Amino acid sequence: MSQxxxxxxxxxxxTYNYAQxxxxxxxxxxxxxxxxxxxxxxxxxxxxxxGEVLARYAARHPRLHLVRQTNAGAGAARNHGIRIARGxxxxxxxxxxxxxxxxxxxxRELVTRHPAAGMILGAQISxxxxxxxxxxxxxxVAAASPRQLAERYLLRKRVSISHGCSLFRRDLLLxxxxxxxxxxxxxxxxxxxxxxxxxxxxxxxxxxxxHKHADSLRHxxxxxxEAASILVREVFAGLPAExxxxxxxxxxxxxxxxFRNALLTGDKARARHFYRCAWRLSALQALRWSYLRKxxxxxxxx
Numbered sequence: 572m573s574q575x576x577x578x579x580x581x582x583x584x585x586t587y588n589y590a591q592x593x594x595x596x597x598x599x600x601x602x603x604x605x606x607x608x609x610x611x612x613x614x615x616x617x618x619x620x621x622g623e624v625l626a627r628y629a630a631r632h633p634r635l636h637l638v639r640q641t642n643a644g645a646g647a648a649r650n651h652g653i654r655i656a657r658g659x660x661x662x663x664x665x666x667x668x669x670x671x672x673x674x675x676x677x678x679r680e681l682v683t684r685h686p687a688a689g690m691i692l693g694a695q696i697s698x699x700x701x702x703x704x705x706x707x708x709x710x711x712v713a714a715a716s717p718r719q720l721a722e723r724y725l726l727r728k729r730v731s732i733s734h735g736c737s738l739f740r741r742d743l744l745l746x747x748x749x750x751x752x753x754x755x756x757x758x759x760x761x762x763x764x765x766x767x768x769x770x771x772x773x774x775x776x777x778x779x780x781x782h783k784h785a786d787s788l789r790h791x792x793x794x795x796x797e798a799a800s801i802l803v804r805e806v807f808a809g810l811p812a813e814x815x816x817x818x819x820x821x822x823x824x825x826x827x828x829x830f831r832n833a834l835l836t837g838d839k840a841r842a843r844h845f846y847r848c849a850w851r852l853s854a855l856q857a858l859r860w861s862y863l864r865k866x867x868x869x870x871x872x873x
Contacts (some may be wrong), residue, residue, distance in 0.1 A: 646758075
């Protein structure tokens with residue numbers, strides 16, 4: 572009697588109230604029959620029909636593993652899935668996205684050729700709400716020191732990492748869990764840690780179709796400065812000593828992101844405050860032209 576195949580890839584799908592879109596994600600992960608791939612869905616306390624949708628899929632697909640938790644956020648749902656997974660690698664697929672045909676086969680080939688890789692970054696097909704599609708290729712990640720890699724990702728935005736079109740070594744995810752005290756940006760500390768901890772492989776093969784929805788920047792802005800401070804702390808808690816001198820510049824970068832969002836919502840007073848905070852932390856970061864030109868128009872306008 573043959574032994575069951577060892578699990579190579581765990582596809583982990585956190586979901587919260589995505590009953591209508593879940594079948595798209597589930598079909599893309601389950602229909603390619605593969606004995607070495609498991610699919611885990613973590614229902615983060617959905618209140619819609621997600622439970623019924625998942626029950627129907629579980630009845631037809633024995634390798635689908637369902638778990639449910641009290642609503643605690645995407646980071647907590649991902650951590651839960653990662654802890655119970657059995658695969659050497661994990662692919663975190665958002666419930667409203669889908670894997671491209673052949674994505675898992677291609678990833679299997681890549682990890683066989685690059686067993687030391689901590690992360691594989693692939694291309695994605697960005698799908699707009701009106702149906703328009705655009706192929707987005709991954710940015711090259713040349714060999715460099717941890718500090719150089721962290722600077723390229725955190726400060727210069729030269730490395731792009733997204734769920735769905737990326738594969739991660741699960742042992743690294745277990746060492747640097749998603750911060751559960753953040754409800755947005757919780758992936759940044761994890762991505763930064765992965766980037767500096769092991770070799771990165773890049774492929775131009777599209778791995779996922781990422782569906783874009785209405786702009787989510789206009790969320791509640793309560794305690795956004797505190798959230799930015801927590802994010803900075805979480806990012807640098809996982810980075811080696813040689814990366815720590817980048818901390819103030821990254822804190823300034825977070826204030827610049829708040830500055831940009833305040834401008835988008837028309838809150839000029841808060842935009843001025845955020846830009847001045849960024850300047851005090853790092854004039855070098857605040858002088859980046861994409862921000863400086865906005866600040867000149869804003870501050871010049873009184």
